[in-house]
Amino acid sequence: MRKMTIFVTEAKSQRPIRELEDLLLKEPGVERALVNVADGEVKLELDETEIKESQIIRLIKEAGFHVE
Template sequence: MSNRNIQMNCCKLDFLHTSKQINYKKLRRRMMMTISKTIFIKDAGNQKEAQTVESLLTQLNGVERALVDMGDGEVKIEFYENQITFDEILQRIEQQGLTIADKHIQ
């Protein structure tokens, strides 16, 4: 086998190896889909309180995003269910002395 053939075969193997890694990464992303839930917090009526709630939630391991609507206290939470459960999130909110008015499951 010539050096050129060996180089071509090595390139093919590198390509196949890289392709498998990409597929693995896509598969891993699919497995880590986020869950979205909406709750209403009575104590999130002004900007400072809303920022406190957002900060509290985004610091939790597994919470991807938290958005607070100051007008009605609506909080949209996106999280990885394989890292944290919805009940754990609710428990943490209540531990901080915040009042959950309503829980919607979406």
């Protein structure tokens, strides 16, 4: 299991956080996704045999979010 931390600009209010968590948790290989509302920090636990960090970032960007 690999841990990954990123910051998502829009993840600072309830609706975008819910959308982001739902998006991430639907992906095979994403075991856990926690968003800190104060600063947009997203902590993930991934199974790297199923999904890579670059795929996560691409998925987030394609959904219209901005990764810092």
